[in-house]
Amino acid sequence: MSRTVYVNGSYMPEENATVSIFDRGFLFADGVYEVTAVLDGKLVDYAGHVTRLERSLGELQMGMPISSEELLEVHRELIKRNNLEEGALYLQITRGAEDRNFLFPKDAKQTIVLFTQAKSLTAEKSGLRVISVPDIRWGRRDIKTVQLLAPSMAKMMAKAAGKDDSWMVQDGFVTEGTSNNAYIVTKEGKIITRNLSTSILHGITRAAVLKLAAELDMEVEERPFTIEEAQQAVEAFVTAATSFVCPVVEIDNVELSGGKVGPVATRLNQIYIEESRKAAI
Structure with a gap:
């Protein structure tokens, strides 16, 4: 139709x-x-x-x-x-x-x-498996331009590897996913995500989710993190306008918590959907 x-x-x-x-x-x-x-x-x-x-x-x-x-x-x-x-x-x-x-x-x-x-936005999420790739994009990623060839190629690299997505890395640190902002959760329960700059897109869902996390008394630290640090985390997830809060269960073939979806991502996704339904216009 x-x-x-x-x-x-x-x-x-x-x-x-x-x-x-x-x-x-x-x-x-x-x-x-x-x-x-x-x-x-x-x-x-x-x-x-x-x-x-x-x-x-x-x-x-x-x-x-x-x-x-x-x-x-x-x-x-x-x-x-x-x-x-x-x-x-x-x-x-x-x-x-x-x-x-x-x-x-x-x-x-x-x-x-x-x-x-x-498309379905609220279906239960089983968790993404991601690989790391070099971030070859231009230097103004904070501008949401239609220059999406590099992220598209990175997503195709993930597909070729039998995975779901890629996390892009520059100077040893994760910038973001191909179409989403990236997060990890430490053993102490702290949420870590890269700080805002020209290196990443200033995600609208990111801002909303971090606000909800603060309201739930979850500790958040905004700083760069490495793939190695991410592999040692108990959880990871991404946020984007049409995937909301989506768990990541594997990073460069290393499973997090046995490949199971964690409680932090699950809770944030539930709350985000609930609050979005109330505030949508």
């Missing part, structure tokens, strides 16, 4: 949607994106995603081509037209189309595209 998508102000069947071959998102990865989870037909952490979107655009010297109010209405209309109860809504904004030139165009009309993806 064809989805209804949104392209540059118009709703249309997905098979009719087109973007110029001169679009800078296509030619230069000159664009940003956001993915917002949908639960019960409502948007999760929407305000955080819009705030990060505006920041990403600003870092690339772009403005918002649509008001926040209009953007929310587009999200809701797509959810309605596609009868989406659970899944995700993808948004991409590029600098627009102009003949190929490394210099930014001054007056190009930005391209804005949105579409829905139906």
Whole structure:
């Protein structure tokens, strides 16, 4: 069944949607994106995603081509037209189309595209098995650009190894997963995750989960950690907009706690889903 998508102000069947071959998102990865989870037909952490979107655009010297109010209405209309109860809504904004030139165009009309993806977000998670790979991405990972070739290649490396995902490593320390923020839990019960900087994406789910952890009196330390330290942990997990809190049970062929999903990740995922259902708009 064809989805209804949104392209540059118009709703249309997905098979009719087109973007110029001169679009800078296509030619230069000159664009940003956001993915917002949908639960019960409502948007999760929407305000955080819009705030990060505006920041990403600003870092690339772009403005918002649509008001926040209009953007929310587009999200809701797509959810309605596609009868989406659970899944995700993808948004991409590029600098627009102009003949190929490394210099930014001054007056190009930005391209804005949105579409829905139906998927289960709340099913029980069995735990990911990850491998470590070198982090070869550019130096501004805090900007959520559409430059996703390196993470895609890292995910394919994990698949080739018979695993689920990769954790990227730079200078001996884990930065993040291919599409998620990474965490470990020490024997003392402390949650450790890399501190915010230009080295990692400032995850919206990350912020929400760390807030919940603090409210549950869980100790959190924000600092880099190594693969070796992670292998000695009792638990590990990742967070992302459409996987919420997802346990990791194996790192570079070393199982954590016998390969069993741990209580910290399980509890945080349950609480996150409960709170998200209450706050979704």
